[in-house]
Amino acid sequence: MLYFVRHGESEANLEKTFAGSRIDSPLTNKGKEQARKTAQVIIDSGILFDRIVSSPLSRAHETGLIIKEIINNKSEVVIDNRLTEINFGDITGKHYVSKKEINLATVNNTELPIIIYQRVYEILEELKQTDENILIV
16 A cells, blocks of 8 residues: 655745755754654554655655654665656746746746656556555655
8 A cells, every 4th residue: 555645844845935856955843843743643543664765855755764763664764766856947946925826838947747747657556566555755
């Protein structure tokens, strides 16, 4: 079974800037606390994970590491580049005022949605072939 959790709040979230895959924005203290609370929800649910797989970005990997430690999971947090966030192209590092819809097809140098779909689909298909409980960050 595959389970998904989003990384905790990052500095870029706090600053309201587009980070994507090109800015390795670290977790804030609040983001670390969110990861700890998520771990407690996992413990309370009784779900045991055979593996934890994360994006290579520190905000996702650290979220996975915090959860791993709290739930006392013995396996390593495996990094898979296919789980990295979108490359926002020319809007990377730019400030956003609201989370209104953005047509990424109009942003120069952005990663095309079909490319994102293909890489994420590939890893999900691979991971779902096992009988393991896998947490994906």
